[in-house]
Amino acid sequence: MNKHNKSADALSLYLVTDSALCADKGLIETVLAAIDGGVTLVQLRDKHASDEALYTTACELKEAIAGRVPLVINDKVQIAHKAKLDGAHIGQGDLSVEQARNILGHDAWLGLSINTLAQLQQTHHHHLDLLDYVGLGPVFATATKQDHAEPIGLEGLSTLSKASVLPTVAIGGINHANARQVYQTGCHGIAVVSAICAADDPKQAAELLIAQR
Ligand code: TZP
Numbered sequence: 221m222n223k224h225n226k227s228a229d230a231l232s233l234y235l236v237t238d239s240a241l242c243a244d245k246g247l248i249e250t251v252l253a254a255i256d257g258g259v260t261l262v263q264l265r266d267k268h269a270s271d272e273a274l275y276t277t278a279c280e281l282k283e284a285i286a287g288r289v290p291l292v293i294n295d296k297v298q299i300a301h302k303a304k305l306d307g308a309h310i311g312q313g314d315l316s317v318e319q320a321r322n323i324l325g326h327d328a329w330l331g332l333s334i335n336t337l338a339q340l341q342q343t344h345h346h347h348l349d350l351l352d353y354v355g356l357g358p359v360f361a362t363a364t365k366q367d368h369a370e371p372i373g374l375e376g377l378s379t380l381s382k383a384s385v386l387p388t389v390a391i392g393g394i395n396h397a398n399a400r401q402v403y404q405t406g407c408h409g410i411a412v413v414s415a416i417c418a419a420d421d422p423k424q425a426a427e428l429l430i431a432q433r
């Protein structure tokens with residue numbers, strides 16, 4: 221086990237970063253303020269940065285967070301390993317769960333995005349013991365992710381959350397106005413990008429979101 225013990229409590233308020241949305245406040249400043257406000261896990265996500273730039277950002281973020289919460293990275297499992305991050309999150313179109321787990325080792329966090337019951341059943345069947353959680357969504361349509369899959373809505377989220385054997389994190393279009401309803405579906409946590417990264421006050425935004433739990 222790593223120092224965070226991979227408790228599902230770490231999924232309660234899951235921040236996914238977007239460097240463009242936090243540009244004026246600064247990525248590191250935004251993340252640290254959000255942790256002060258109650259964020260329990262951080263995922264570094266940048267679809268545009270080179271691997272070299274992403275590695276540098278990952279190292280800086282790791283040093284700044286200093287173990288207060290787990291830091292994982294989106295897609296780039298090799299960078300998670302090289303920068304000694306706490307884990308990675310992958311999607312259906314990325315490298316396989318087996319490959320990712322082999323690179324990361326047993327102690328790291330590994331999460332997988334799920335959009336349908338069929339995907340969840342496949343995951344239960346093949347990868348149950350290799351994953352720490354599943355990301356369910358998008359719950360609502362969102363401008364943050366281009367070409368996202370069909371939103372599952374609160375009802376779809378509720379179905380998937382109840383069916384999941386693995387801890388669950390809801391994602392997509394979640395904000396302070398709908399977070400309570402999202403938590404009430406029974407998911408372990410909520411993941412947000414714009415509700416924190418685009419907020420004027422990321423600490424207050426995180427406080428408001430975790431208060432809906
Ligand atoms: N995966 C599914 S929706 C999404 C990702 C990364 C973006 C969520 O962004 P926001 O701003 O919280 O709606």
Ligand code: MG
Nearest residue numbers: 295310311314
């Ligand atoms: Mg991906």
